[in-house]
Amino acid sequence: MQFVQGLPPGVYVGQTRVHHAKMLASAQPELAGFNLALHVGDDAKRVQQHRMALLAEFAEFGVDKVTWMTQTHSTICHTINQEIPFQALEGDGLVTQRKAHALMMMTADCLPVVLGNADGSEVANLHAGWRGLAHGIVENTIAAMQTQPTWAWLGAAISQPCFEVGEEVKLAFCSKYPELDSAFKAGEKAGKFYADLYAIARLILKQQGVDVVLGGDQCSYTQAEEYFSYRREAKTGRMATFVFMV
Template structure:
């Protein structure tokens, strides 16, 4: 990996209310060794658990409380974190809460992280949007959890594998076109396959459902190897986290 001047975290630039906090991790300035160097937050990828926990502790030091994670399986289940929630590991690909001071974390290494916040800042969600979760309807399942109307929800799309790097088969394109012909704009023919634009698909879905305030980080995890982990590029690698919480 090339030497990097990037920091371990940055704050998303999006239309979020003052009482919502959010941050995005990079691969930089952590404790993990190659191939997980350096700020790996994934305990499930083969890295030294003590180094991962050291990285997670650094992240938690920047948050009002420890981040809540889920065991992600490329599905569409969304776990609602409330006062009765246990801290046991939950299998899901999204988190939702209206609790104050409870950070929600989604891990990625090419899949698209989507953060959602009501414009009054009382409700937040974090979604793990790989193509399977997007095709399965995770965004469609998340929005009804909000009391706010979709027109009063803002979305941030984090770093993910970009539209020039994400090659998929004809069957993936067919799944999306079956739900909406509009998704054809998100696919470009590439030899006998297609290049897919995850961020565009997510934006189309959000817009169609009434969410108009969509901000896109527009950074490709596959090509920015000094800043981000990429599973498709490296295979054995770490994970970034996208985190959101209600401040008050």
């Protein structure tokens, strides 16, 4: 398991890949790899075994709680510490101040963003597709935190040359943050642009007082050996971005 470097002591952040030593064979070739999502038509037992394999790795660091959620491209953020919900939480952001608690977020082109404070006592994990970014998932997650996040890590997402969007997407961002005009490159077709999710997230984070932003240098679409991509293949698995404190 690879962890992000340069974080406060005791904070562990990373993202799973297509390949994993414990991945199981799939009867559906398009779902081959270490898929962690239950909503993509995969065999539920296979997915749960993958999740258990990941939990076993986390357990070596003392992790005793893992929270997944039903992601909805919303701006809803939940803080979860001791309580264990009976039903899956719906939303796209998780915050915790509890040590040994892994927050999970699944993606396959959307942008995973992990946040944390300077002393490693609070972390957050959020799922940011363009809708979530435009409507305020970053701002809402930071507002839900008890302390000001001082750093962020951006996991693998679709890169600008591969992410064509319509004019309505550009307008959704630039009407809120005019400075984001530079994050959109005009496409060859009228009314089409190429959006830079990483640049968008960095500007929003900076506006929210997060000055240290790590990561943001991968492409889920082009790096097929490393990452799942929904735009590359509509039926595909999902990676998981995780964060926990020990």
